[in-house]
Amino acid sequence: xxxxSHQGDVDWRSAWDKGARFSxxxxxxxxxxxxxxxTQQYDGAHDIGMIRGAYHFALPDWAGGAEQANFFxxxxxxxxPDGKTLPPALDMEYNPYGDTCYNMxxxxxxxxxxxxxxxxxxxxxxxxxxxxxxxxxxxxVGGSMKFGDDNPLWIARYSSEVGPLPAGFDFHTIWxxxxxxxxxxxxxxxxxxxxxxxxxxxx
Numbered sequence: 690x691x692x693x694s695h696q697g698d699v700d701w702r703s704a705w706d707k708g709a710r711f712s713x714x715x716x717x718x719x720x721x722x723x724x725x726x727x728t729q730q731y732d733g734a735h736d737i738g739m740i741r742g743a744y745h746f747a748l749p750d751w752a753g754g755a756e757q758a759n760f761f762x763x764x765x766x767x768x769x770p771d772g773k774t775l776p777p778a779l780d781m782e783y784n785p786y787g788d789t790c791y792n793m794x795x796x797x798x799x800x801x802x803x804x805x806x807x808x809x810x811x812x813x814x815x816x817x818x819x820x821x822x823x824x825x826x827x828x829x830v831g832g833s834m835k836f837g838d839d840n841p842l843w844i845a846r847y848s849s850e851v852g853p854l855p856a857g858f859d860f861h862t863i864w865x866x867x868x869x870x871x872x873x874x875x876x877x878x879x880x881x882x883x884x885x886x887x888x889x890x891x892x
Contacts, residue, residue, distance in 0.1 A: 691715075691744070691865070692874035694726045699873050701737040709872050711740040711879060711886060713778055713820075713843075716765035718746040720757055723764050731765060735773055740890045742775025743767075744820065747805070750784075750791035754804030761809070768813040772891045777809050778818040778843060782825055790829035798830050806840060816840050818862065823855045832856025841889070843877075862889065 692699055693715035704712075714730045717723055724730070727743075734741035745761035758766075766777040781802065784791050790798060802819070809817045819836060820843040837858035845865040846852050854861060860880070867876035879886050 690872040690874045691877060692730050694724050696730070696873045697726060698729050699726075699733060701733040701739070704872050705737045705739065707871060709739065710883060711742075711775065711877075712874075713742050713744045713775065713877075714765075715780075716743040716745060717757075717761045719748040719751045720760045722746075727765050740773050740775060740886060742778055742818070742890075744778035744780050744818075746780045747801075748784075748786075748791070749793055749798060749801045750787070754801040754806075755808040758805045758808035759812070762812045766809070766813075768815045770891060772887055775890050776815040776818045776841060777813060778820055779805055779809075779840075781819060781821045781830070782845070783822075789825070793829070795829065795831040795833065799834050802830060802836065803834065806836070810839075818843050820845065820865070821855055822846060823853050826855035830856075 691713035841862040
């Protein structure tokens with residue numbers, strides 16, 4: 690599952706009892722927004738026993754990749770090798786406020802993503818997971834750089850199958866397959882067994 694302030698105070702006990710074992714929690718957006726429910730959601734997932742991570746909603750036309758990465762890491766987007774923390778995640782998707790590709794061409798967007806990823810790695814020791822859809826990524830980022838060599842893929846596709854992957858990725862780690870359902874927030878499946886999920890968290 691993944692949640693944001695839209696879900697409010699999450700009943701983590703109920704989600705755990707229904708079988709949820711990992712969650713991503715929105716921490717930040719752009720360089721000025723912090724999820725007011727982050728502590729309840731992030732700490733609550735951990736306290737119930739889930740493996741959890743934080744994600745940043747990118748607004749590439751607001752500020753540079755490095756600047757947004759620093760804001761994210763300083764406001765919940767860190768990582769520790771405790772076996773309970775997923776890599777920080779970068780949410781790259783259709784612009785809810787304007788132009789689909791944030792008025793950037795593929796070369797500029799590729800450089801933005803690389804700057805964000807490099808900065809998160811420098812500060813946390815982990816390359817960020819990248820959340821995106823194949824349609825948006827191929828249109829706005831393209832395949833000039835193979836981000837899949839370092840960045841795990843969290844793919845969004847609301848369907849009965851994952852379908853084609855974005856350019857530069859050979860496999861996916863997490864699949865967001867439904868916007869609502871059994872658990873609070875969006876519904877996600879890990880591409881593997883629980884022990885593999887633990888390894889993703891640990892290294």
